[in-house]
Amino acid sequence: MRTDVGNFFIPSNTVHNITEEDYQKTDLLVQATKAFARSTNQCVYIIDYYKQNFLYVSENLAYWCGETADTIKSFGYQFYMKHVPENEQQMLLEINKKGFDLFNEIPCDKRLDYTISYDFHIIHGKKLRLVNHQLTPMMLTPDGRIWMALCTISLSARNTPGYIIMKKADEKGFYEYSLEKHRWIKNESITLNETEREVLLLSAQGYTMSDIADRLCKSVDTVKACKRALFAKLEVRNITEALSYAINYRLL
Structure with a gap:
């Protein structure tokens, strides 16, 4: 089944009424993200759900897929079409839909505290690299929809794609999504002695x-x-x- 980029932008998170004046306020956000990207080996980018593209892409993402940051930014969500295996694109669509379903059940004043994390492969030439992808809301609309989200990519510690969790910062429990049962399950976090x-x-x-x-x-x-x-x-x-x-x- 062919994946349509538009399927990633679902009605429950459609963002309206963002002005150029609002975008002027994002300059500091981008500068802070650039500073973070320089201090880490993680790949970093910002999703803009209003313009439905990428606001910023760090240079080190080129290592994972062989494209320049400017090229990836110009791709926007086409990046996933070009550099994620087709069967895993369907997984990403399901994660996107079910992730927003759960996110919208969270009280608006708590939503910035949550991060969703999952593993998928990135294609680089003939190679596949399994990565861990984490998405954290950065800016919300007045009615609690995600306008800007910070995404990071690092090497996965697992062997297969999936392992989808949504977790609130500093909370012991977390939600894990079952791709077999197609639903979220509440679990207790692993702790180390x-x-x-x-x-x-x-x-x-x-x-x-x-x-x-x-x-x-x-x-x-x-x-x-x-x-x-x-x-x-x-x-x-x-x-x-x-x-x-x-x-x-x-x-x-």
Whole structure:
């Protein structure tokens, strides 16, 4: 089934009555986003739901798809048509529809606190890269619709597309969307204990298993057991994926 760009812009989030004076207020927003993009390896872009395009695209997105930032900005939502596998485009449409359905149930004064996150592949030539994509509202209309949204892309810690969650900042619970049942399910967030956090942070700093055991005053076997339990908890295969997961989902 061919994906139509217009399907991403659904009636429940149709934005009206934005003026040129309103757009002048976005200059500071774009400058702040550019500064953020310079400070991170994540790809960053801003969706404009009024003009139905991209307001800003960071240069490092070129690494993922082989296009310049200006070209991607000119594509707008055609970027997904060109650089996401066709079967996953349908997944993105479902996420978009069901995400807005849930978002519109949230009280207007709480909506800026939520982020939706999901994994999909980006096509670069003959290569596929599985990435984690997070979308956070930046500016709302007076009636609570998303006008501007900040999007970030980083390497996924998982092996397959999906894993769709919507989460409020600093809240333990989160919503997970089931592509099989086509509905949102309320879950409890994963939490790390102090030892698991220390093992992850020390691993990120390049310490060996023996070094970590010495610094934590534990045996190497205890550190190994901690890592195994951590991988099982996060459903990852190695320390690199565990770190990526912990960073993407703010567990550290």
